[in-house]
Amino acid sequence: MKLTRYTDYAMRVMIHLGAHDGDLTSIAEIARVYDISHANLMKVVQDLGSAGYVETVRGRHGGVRLARPANRINLGELVRHTEAGFELVDCQGCLIAPACGLPGILAEATRAFLGVLDKYTVADLLGRRSALRELFALPPAGPHNAEEAKRPTASACDA
Numbered sequence: 001m002k003l004t005r006y007t008d009y010a011m012r013v014m015i016h017l018g019a020h021d022g023d024l025t026s027i028a029e030i031a032r033v034y035d036i037s038h039a040n041l042m043k044v045v046q047d048l049g050s051a052g053y054v055e056t057v058r059g060r061h062g063g064v065r066l067a068r069p070a071n072r073i074n075l076g077e078l079v080r081h082t083e084a085g086f087e088l089v090d091c092q093g094c095l096i097a098p099a100c101g102l103p104g105i106l107a108e109a110t111r112a113f114l115g116v117l118d119k120y121t122v123a124d125l126l127g128r129r130s131a132l133r134e135l136f137a138l139p140p141a142g143p144h145n146a147e148e149a150k151r152p153t154a155s156a157c158d159a
Contacts, residue, residue: 001113007082009036009044014078014122017054018070019132024063051081070126076118086110 016030027045031038045064048054055067066073088106091097126132 001086001088001110003079004083006044007079009034009041010048010078010082011125012036013041013044013048013064014053014066014070014073015125015132017064017066018122018126020065022065024057024061024065026063030064047082053078053081066122069123071121071123073122074118075120075122075124076114076116078122079117080114086114 012034013030016033017025027041028038030045031041045054045056049056049064049067052067053073054064056062056064088110089102091100091103094100097103
């Protein structure tokens with residue numbers, strides 16, 4: 001099974017946003033990092049936003065980020081959304097279609113493929129988050145907010 005370029009771009013967007021830990025980033029930055037068309041990426045991001053996968057913020061300091069935590073975005077669901085269909089062969093007009101077993105076998109294979117994707121989330125794609133942040137030229141991940149930064153941390157002396 002081969003996924004479309006559209007799904008490839010959607011996955012890249014989700015990985016990039018997941019590595020940003022909730023911070024806003026621009027479509028232009030994502031396009032630059034992956035060296036892909038800004039116009040095509042805008043269509044993908046608009047679709048992901050309409051479907052509730054990403055949140056877009058307009059304005060001078062706007063951008064895009066994941067709409068929900070990475071561990072709540074299922075890959076199987078995402079692929080089902082971005083792929084137009086999963087018919088691996090077109091049996092329309094084929095002489096042997098009524099007696100052929102191939103369509104059933106391919107349907108089973110597609111269900112298995114999607115079943116595997118259903119076991120994973122965007123968070124699973126971020127397993128090496130620090131390496132991704134480095135590749136994206138992002139600073140090391142720190143506290144997500146000022147309150148977290150003020151919170152005391154346990155040390156060996158506290159034990």
